Amino acid sequence: MSDNKKWYTLDLGLNKKEETSGSCGCGKSQGSCNSHKEEEKEEEISHEEFYEAAINASIGEERSKDGFEQVFDVKMDRRTAFKKLTASLLIGAGAISSCTSVVNADSKEKAQIDWEEQFKGNYKLMIDEEKQGTVDRLMRSYELRTGKNISMTSENAEEDVLFGYAFNISKCQGYMNCVSACVEENNQDRNSEMQYIRIHEMKDGEGFKFDKADDNYYHEVPKEDHFYMGTQCFHCDNPPCVEVCPVQATWKEDDGLVVIDYDWCVGCRYCMAACPYDGRRFNWSKPEVPENEINKNQHYLGNRMRKKGVMEKCTFCVQRTRKGKNPACVEACPTGARIFGNLLDPNSTIRWVLENKKVFRLKEDLGTDPKFWYFMD
């Protein structure tokens, strides 16, 4: 639930009601006080208990599995394997009731899907039918395992679209709504608290001193005499991470998004070493998202469930932006510091910003050509 967030959230009433700030007897203003937490838990227990029981009854241990295992880890010890084998033989002989045969057909389908998924090719090189095929398999596999449906798409880049991003340093107050929205939208691992966005808190009058900035603060914002600057993947036009990948598991799409095929990545982390902007993240252990928090509107290249040992990164919320919506961070920002749009559309806000503001980019000398600009009012 929302009380285990480690970043500070200012409740402006824009988001759903969160009880994290203020009103605690201990005098701390930041929702991280223990007494408060315990109280809250006790209150919720009856509801939680019911919920837990319901989930456990329906899907049990599958909840704790990551995307990879949810898809591939068909539990089968020797005994069940033999059981299944015998059962299928019996079916062949027509000596078993139709009820079991349904179950059996399911596990057979699961195995079939797992097999095809393990040996499928690189998404980058797939034709549209193949893309649709793998997306269908992943959705069906999820349904077989959890009994629930997700919606996953494989929309390609639209023509005449090139996504760009602008960040207004004057407006950002460091609330980090963008960070929490991003985590929720993109199904990032909750255990390691993976975050694509980092907000750097810098002191007024010292300029952009990233090394002195604090990108992991836990105090009330905006802090006096400080300003804030967000970084994430800049979706470079000349991305060094793409060049170095030995298997082309990461590439730049036609609309400028730098994406990863999580199933093709071998996990060498060369792209991580090559990125000058700290834009990439690695799944050091199996990522876990509680079933009730999973965002089920997914894109193959975006927020679908990841597995351990693969890279991931900001995709400008490809699952949203290719449907004409703004990325989650843009939508969540209460100050309007974040601007996103089509660089090829002369009437877009982003174009207006680029034409009317003094914009700059980070580490321009490296020749990476980020599609992420900063500006001030």
Next chain:
Amino acid sequence: MGVFKILKSLVIDSLDTITKGSVKYHIWMGVLTLVMLIGMYCYSIQLDQGLSVTGMSDRVSWGLYISNFTFLVGVAAAAVMLVMPTYVLKDIDFKQAVLIGEGLAVAALIMCLAFVVADMGGPSVLWHMIPGIGVFNFPNSMLTWDVIVLNGYLFINISIPFYILFRHYQGKEAKKKIYVPGAVLSVFWAVGIHLVTAFLYQGLQARPFWNNALLGPRFLASAFAAGPALIILVLAVIRSFTAFKIPDKTIKKIAMIVTVAAQINLIMLVSELFKEFYAPTHHSESAYYLFFGLHGKDALLPWIWTAIPLNVLATIILTFGKFRNNLKILYTCCFFLFVAIWIEKGFGLIVPGFIPGPYGKIVEYLPTGIEVGVTIGIWALGAFVFTILAKTAIGIELGELRYEKKKSSTL
């Protein structure tokens, strides 16, 4: 068909040789096996729980594995320093040493590949890297170049000694026409593997500590010091434990190579330090972190300040012929150099590349027990492979293993 018969007999004979030996030999192999098993157990934990069991993080994403990989590429490349004088310059002094050197190269390469696989997040999908079946991002990714040169070098270093030993096994002379072109190729190839491995890091504009033109040449210089130093130590061991004759002259000649390479390496070190510290820029921060610590973070100081004095001391002692020709001093210096360069080209090169991070954040890295376990396991694997190769090669070279001999004895 006759060839296959001989081959079969060779395999049987070598299996026979490597499973027999003194008590010391059996203890040695037993200990190596035990260490390998421990390493495998550690690796199984890593496979199960993911790379989170290592000390690596999003901030320092390469660690002990890649450090060892980098260093061992250098050891593998060093075999060439023996191959060149023997096969190309026809300096027969090295003939005995060169087979050992090539065996060492094979063992080092196997360790390199093992370290790379250990570092992978998804070893089960490594087939994605096989050209034809997977997608091979050649020539854009330097990692694909590295895959090619390392495997090519492994092939060369297996095939040349194999050909020579195979001929000797039959009591025939190896034909120069056949193996000399291969030897010449391997000379260039050895320089290639180390340069390409340096380019792996050198080509990253994101990491100023690596992105410097001296990295490649310095890799070569340090490799040609550390590799032959290891060969000297191995020859010393072989000399005292087997009947294999290695004249002092050979060891002294290799010592000469070590000395010159170490001197060049030291000059380059001075040049590097001068550049980083005379007019320090933002890009010198990694070097500051490595040598002096940054903002109170100084995990690498004990390492680098062990390496530098050892390196300087060994190089100075080796420079004087009087000391160098004293075998005891020579062995000690070689050991110092080996350790110093292992630290410098491993830990001291890879880890500071990530510190400070792209935005100046300093997160330190220390390997975990599991990481160390896997690493030692892989080193044991290398030693195991080398012992097997060396024992067979020595057996053939000493004439204990002969095709006809076996035949006549069975008849």
